Amino acid sequence: MSAQIPLDDILAIEHLLSEDEKLARDTIRSWIKERYRPLLNQAHRDGIFPVEIIPEIAELGVFGANIEGYDCAGMNNVSYGLVMQELERGDSGLRSLVSVQGALVMYPILTFGDEEQRQKYLPKLAKGEFVGCFGLTEPMAGSDPGAMKTTAKKDGDSYVLDGVKAWITSSPIADIAIIWAKCVDEDNIIRGFIVERDFNGFTTPDIEGKFSLRASPTGEIHLNECRVPAANMLAASGGLKSPLSCLTQARYGIGWGVTGAAMDCYQTVLDYGLERIQFNQPIASFQLYQSYLAEMATQLVNMQLLTLHYGRLKDAQALSPIQVSMLKRHNVAAARKIASDARSMLGGIGITDAYPVMRHMMNLESVYTYEGTHEIHTLALGRALTGISAFD
């Protein structure tokens, strides 16, 4: 038998990361392994998110970790990405909660809100005292969010919101929601509103029967003449580009996150293949098994280099939305293929939760579709490359 070379040695990025980037990654990796994994299988079976763990997650400082000030960690975007990677090595559901909180709730309040709104909400969101969600998608407006029907009508010192939002991560447990609505008094311009759980006319029914992201609450948001103080409007938002800029933040984290899920699948099947004996030899000695592993390792190196390169660009404020589209599209598709191959490599046991692989595989179906479907990112890239839009 010849020497086995760990994937980390082929990837060889340790020297490209700073000490604090590595410490952030390793801290979250340990936390996931020691604290989250033990809860996860039961939560996944029950189809619930273990909300009692939120204070502990908040104590780690992962909510809005790349935001400066407001009780946030103020880390760079590579550290933030590594944190997302380690969270999703655990479960896409947990990473989704953290992504939504940071990129889709805290980021718009920071970017489009005034100082009073930031002071009021950001520290609470950072400490996990508030859980947030992001209401853009509607039953009839998915890939085409401009077709949204939700409206906001000015009435004295408040706005009255009406409409239905669908496929909202964390809505059933959220304390606040960032709701995007067309302002009927302003030529239907799209603006964001901070809606609190106890505002009248705000309800969040669960979406049941999910095969994917089972350890993450997903729901609708019903706004039935929901009255929101005018002070809760995100005044600097305006037009579809505002919510889309939030999605660019979240997709950046997804590019890193799915890399973590794929690494977990790879490590699982590598270990399994070396131990599982068939025909008197470890199944990792078969060419078909090795072919899978070789392809996975190559893809993982690709994915990690893309995340790191784009992470450094983001820290230099030189990362464009189309690059983020490419990152999301490439890494999610690669992770989905790795998870699916890994499932088959585990044979029969692979369909149970004795191994994390099928959970990752099912989770990645959501990730493939949410935050811009794989197909829409393909068209966005096609548009960018040719200058011709195939869809609008």
Add this chain to the structure above:
Amino acid sequence: MKILVTVKRVEDPEIKIKIKADGSGLESEQMKYVVNPFDEIAVEEALRLRDTHEGEVVILSLGVADCAQQIRTALAMGADRGVHVLTDETLDPTLASLAMQKVIEDESPDIVLMGKQAVDDDMGQTGVMLAERLGWGQASFASKEASLESEEEKSKQTALNVSDNKVTVVREVDGGIETLCLNLPALITTELRLNIPRYASLPGIMKAKKKEIKEFPLRDLIGDAQPLVEVLKMEKPAARAAGMIVSDVPQLMEKLRNEAKVI
């Protein structure tokens, strides 16, 4: 109150170690290093004491330049500043305790906390020697009565009780619990059941970057003192031969009698 905690850089216990070809030590290439887990518990107790009584927590580590990573980890958990005694030499407990004595005499903390042993060489001698050198009272293997699942632990209460310039320490002894009282300054070594150490937080990691780490070359502190113990050789345990499955008890007896020759 000033608490000094020693933190040793050790091979990550979860990673497979390789012994150097000449048996002189462990391969450091591609190795991952962590804070000695017993020392992490000492850091946690020190942070709780500081948060209860005010004061500061100073982290001391001896070793190569990269030991700064383990000091930073403790600073990211919340400690206030670090002292790094720099050396590429392999230290035995006599030299390690001598260097620590010099730093401690300069810092004059009220309490020194350290793991009862380091998971790399498992010698467990440094704490004992250091207390002797300092002429301080020592409580080894500090533990606590309450379980690690108790409310007391969840609310991060200190297990060591400090008042009137004394500290009381609970130890587990055969079949029971022993409570000691020591005058300060005192040295305490920590057992696994003392507490559950916190994780470094991301804001803590950012703050740690700005915290001070003072550096001293080892030989400036200990002159030309020489180690008293030398590691001659390290080797892996011999590989075990594969086992076998016997079909029945008579066959087992036959194998034990004639092959293994144990009965």
